[in-house]
Amino acid sequence: MTDRPILSVEELSASYGAVRALDRVSLTVPAGGLCAVLGANGAGKTTLLRTLTGLHPAASGRVLLEGEDITRLPAEKVITRGLAHVPEGGGVIVELTVEENLRLGGLWRSDRRGKAAMDEVLELFPPLVERRRKSASTLSGGERQMLAIGRALMARPKVLLLDEPSLGLAPLITKQIFALLSDLRERTGLTVVLVEQNAAGALSVSETGFVLNQGRVVAEGASSDLLADDRTRHAYLGF
Numbered sequence: 001m002t003d004r005p006i007l008s009v010e011e012l013s014a015s016y017g018a019v020r021a022l023d024r025v026s027l028t029v030p031a032g033g034l035c036a037v038l039g040a041n042g043a044g045k046t047t048l049l050r051t052l053t054g055l056h057p058a059a060s061g062r063v064l065l066e067g068e069d070i071t072r073l074p075a076e077k078v079i080t081r082g083l084a085h086v087p088e089g090g091g092v093i094v095e096l097t098v099e100e101n102l103r104l105g106g107l108w109r110s111d112r113r114g115k116a117a118m119d120e121v122l123e124l125f126p127p128l129v130e131r132r133r134k135s136a137s138t139l140s141g142g143e144r145q146m147l148a149i150g151r152a153l154m155a156r157p158k159v160l161l162l163d164e165p166s167l168g169l170a171p172l173i174t175k176q177i178f179a180l181l182s183d184l185r186e187r188t189g190l191t192v193v194l195v196e197q198n199a200a201g202a203l204s205v206s207e208t209g210f211v212l213n214q215g216r217v218v219a220e221g222a223s224s225d226l227l228a229d230d231r232t233r234h235a236y237l238g239f
């Protein structure tokens with residue numbers, strides 16, 4: 001990990017009609033870091049990820065990836081620049097096989113190494129290998145989340161954004177998914193932004209964290225400091 005930010009968000013705002021969901025949010029993510037974005041339901045976490053990836057328009061502010069302004073790029077261009085997104089719930093298509101789901105994630109790659117990429121991604125997720133030709137509907141919740149992460153990795157991102165990957169998973173499986181993200185980051189140098197309501201779990205694997213409340217950043221810092229900050233924990237993190 002270095003101190004050079006790979007992703008910088010500057011005073012980003014976004015709205016749904018009259019509802020201001022993000023209000024001048026600024027944050028930086030160092031290259032190779034694992035950064036948690038926390039906050040209660042409705043805090044603006046999903047809107048932040050959707051605005052970063054071009055799925056929702058920014059009202060004002062800027063998003064810089066490796067110093068380049070990507071704020072107004074359409075979603076498919078954002079992916080080719082290196083920012084991939086695992087949406088809430090994973091978005092796995094259960095009517096397709098594991099391989100077919102992975103192939104969808106490779107559609108935006110500029111090179112033609114789809115097959116090699118699939119083998120590389122499958123290697124990271126042993127439980128998916130033997131199921132590669134099976135319907136995604138046969139996978140458990142944890143395996144579906146793995147598939148969703150694998151699909152995002154097919155685009156060879158520099159930064160992976162995950163929207164509440166622990167949602168609906170048992171505590172043990174959540175631990176496995178968090179450990180997998182941490183391991184992936186160490187092995188590949190990938191930068192990870194982990195959006196979670198499970199603040200305690202996310203802070204235990206991340207180095208830095210940002211806390212959102214009503215669309216604003218209300219606390220930020222080293223994850224260990226946020227864990228030790230009783231006021232922030234009680235007011236915003238629910239533990």
Ligand SMILES: Nc1ncnc2c1ncn2[C@@H]1O[C@H](COP(=O)(O)OP(=O)(O)O)[C@@H](O)[C@H]1O
Nearest residue numbers: 016019021039040041042043044045046047048
């Ligand atoms: N499609 C939408 N239309 C209108 N308001 C929305 C929509 N999506 C989210 N919001 C509102 O924006 C705010 C932030 O929501 P969201 O980003 O989903 O928060 P989180 O992911 O932290 O739960 C909330 O007040 C929510 O009600």
Ligand SMILES: [Mg+2]
Nearest residue numbers: 045046047088
């Ligand atoms: Mg959300």
